[in-house]
Amino acid sequence: MAAHRKPRNSPLGGQAARTAATLALASAATATVFEGSGHAEPRLTPAQVKAKVDRLYQEAEVATEKYNGAKEKADAARDALDRLRDEAARRTARLNTARDGLGSVAAAQYRSGGLDPAVQLALTSDPEQYLERAALAEKAGQRQAATVTSVRRELAGIRQLKAESDERLTQLRGHEADLRRQKAAVRGKLDEARSLLARLTAEERARYEAAASGAGRGDTDGSSTGTPGSQADRASGIRGPVTAPSSRAAQAISFARDQLGKPYVWGATGPSAYDCSGLTQAAWRSAGVALPRTTYTQINAGQRVSRSELAPGDLVFFYSGISHVGLYIGGGQMIHAPRPGAPVRVAPIDEMPFAGATRVS
Template sequence: MAAHRKPKQRPLAGNTARTAATLALAGAATATAFEGSGHAEPRLSPAQLKAKVDKLYQEAEAATEQYNGAKEKTGEAQRSLTAMRDEAARRTDRLNASRNALGSLATSQYRTGGIDPAVQLALSSDPDQYLERAAIVDRAGSRQADAITSVRKQLGELERLRATADGRLADLRTHQADLAKHKATVQKKLGAAEQLLARLTAEQRAAYEAQGSRGGSPGSQAAASAGRSDRSAPRGSVQAPNPRAAQAVSYAYGALGKPYVWGATGPSAFDCSGLTQAAWRAAGVSLPRTTYTQINAGQRISRSQLAPGDLVFFYSGISHVGLYIGGGQMIHAPRPGAPVRVAPIDEMPYAGATRPS
């Protein structure tokens, strides 16, 4: 019977115990929907989660700028198509009027011009009256020829206009497809970020929402914490290079604390390029809608030349923008959950700057 005894378990000790514990932690997995993946991944530390969320938010913002560009092109194509359809309707009305006039002229000539001119002369009791009528008929014939030429020309123009409108419609459908694709990408990235954030404790989540850094170094995160602001932040004296820049900066200060909403251009919410566009629009300057077009909307300047009102851009794909306010600080709309705020320009990888004019 002794042969059937269960072997006695011995407790692990020292390095052996620590190694076993480490292996157990490494083997603990959590099912996650991160970036659409259905496989299990090791449980992440809060710092690792934050790093992944920051990356997702950066990717979501890059997709947001693509969405903004597609939305702008969709609007332009829609307006162009509407204008062409309106013009086609007007030209169709004119064409129908010309056709009706031509039909009336042809009917009139048929009724009065069915007798041979020699017979008309022979039957006329007044040759002078006949010659006068003949001149009128001749002029009517010329008018008829002109009317026919006009109708043919109008038909050609209308066909060309309709062909162009068909092209605009094809463009519109392409831009609408792009719009839907970029919207889906944004929503997917934001959804994945939210799922990761849900794995943080309430305190960790609050701490993350309070900080504005998106993948910067520890030093830049500390600077971001020191540079944060809200609506009550003192503005001081803004030494902008011109009154328009000062007005843009003033608008940005007025937007402090307003929420980040992707695709928004104000006045109650903004995304990053929506904020800079609205700020300069308040100063009477029209900026393009996206980060990658705003960087070319003005004079490119070096970092050492920065002055309040300049646009500062970040990441190699030019996917984020803020409004410089001096002292190494900017006002920007950081990401979902982080309202418009003051932050140091060192908190993200710097890519360049532009001075609108």
Template sequence: MAAHRKPRQRTLTGQAGRTAATLALAGAATATAFDGPAHAEPQLTPAQVKAKVDALYEQAESATERYNGTKVKADKTRTALTRLRDEATRRTERLNSSRNALGSIASAQYRAGGLDPAVQLALSSSPEEYLEGASLAERAGSRQAARITAIRKELARIAELRVRADGRLTELKASQSELARHKSAVQEKIGSAQRLLDRLTAPQRAQYDRQQDGGAQGAASMARGAVRAPNARAAAAVAYAYGALGKPYVWGATGPGAFDCSGLSQAAWRSAGVALPRTTYTQINTGQRVSRGDLAPGDLVFFFSGISHVGIYVGGGQMIHAPRPGSAVRLAPIDQMPFAGASRPV
């Protein structure tokens, strides 16, 4: 029976125990090394970095245009809110003046032995409640009834203005929240793109920058000399775009020191006396749509399926545009990005 008993295992202590523990840890480390770090980022080639960065910048520009559109909406709402509040204030001041005028009559009527309903209204701490509970049309004379009617209408108008102002304030707060979301999205995409670019070596980054430039800057003077704009306004817009070359891209900027893509197109045509809307997806619907084969200097050229980028065509297959964060306004071929359409401001 004893021959079949399971051998008793001995616990290692002292130096032997420490040696066993060391070997066990070494084995675990070796196994982990073969498995690889759980969260290590894959090593990307420069081409893969470029593809990812391009995608991130496209997403950032799309978010920028949404930010621009929301900002226009917020600015209009803020202006409307200010206008409503100003009107409510003016009407309240006029109403107070009317009530004060009625109040000046009170002492004379009091000395004469009574207060008519109009004066009671003027002195009431709650005119709305007084008007609600009093049958003034029957209790007042025709002159006082007309005055009361005017005050009643003014109170109603002020109440309406306040309701509308409250609605505008709610809209403004919603737009401000939306602006914050779009701003966060832009910053997140730009930050991710920059972290990818930081992984490139100096020669790789230089190559990336050359690819973005496309060799177009060297052809700038030659292309400018070849420009034949169809009219004076288009010529003025193109001249403005050339004058902006080298100025930095800053998202949300409309010049004159910095631009985003739609900010540049808007500023260029504004210099020619034409008011364009703020965003790419509204600018493409302004003026006359033109085909790629009929492009003329000054036309706006749009890119990507979401109409998230715009440039100003200057002839010879070239455009001037504000490309992306970290870059500057530059000349570039229009086939550098997926063409989505074109429009000719009028």
């Protein structure tokens, strides 16, 4: 019976079993430690964090300019669509008026019974009056024919406007989709930069922010007293007013100086915040010159000049992708909106890789 069966011997008994269990637990713990170490992010030095954050901000600025371009195209497509819809509404109103006129003529003909003109002449008690009316009717018929032609023309025009509106609507939706993609790209880069900065200690972060705001480098963050112009002169090493080649260039520089210390916000065109191309666009707008919205279109908005030919008021561009722009003020200095966390300030043009310059007129 089952009660008389011998218990089966374990291949590892007593001390051997305990030793094996201990080794298994130790092995599992070691594996866990190594697995966790494999997924842990390495500790970055402050210099490495700064380099990565600077790269992310530069990539975010590239995406910002693409966003600005997509927004400009979307706005243009939306304006064109609105104009087409307004014109279609006007033509539809004219069409309805013409149709009402034709309806009145048709109703009059129905009331007269549509009798043959010869029969009407035979039955009338006043032939002279009838002939006079017939002459008027002939003229009315000519006007009616012209109205029919007008109706046909309006119908064709409305069909054409609808086709153009459908095309513009398709373009608008495409630009809006691009806008959403570029917005997501900018936010992704900025979120990643913030995450990296969060790894720094309070002291390291303070040093980084001080460097970003231009403290200790002779640049101005706009927080000191005095007029914006005098701040710019002190920061650039220029004594006295900048000698601009034209009154418009002088006005653009004066406007840019008045913006010193205002924050960088991507996609912003003022008056309380700017991105780089938003600042240069606003500065030259104050001088009566309409610049396009993006860095890669602003570089073609005037006459190209070499670095050795730079004059105050010129637009200076940076990076191979033409992703950053500043307003040259002389003495190797510019006013620009650098990036998030760094307000509008005066800075040397040597602080970024120079890509070209344009003289606006």
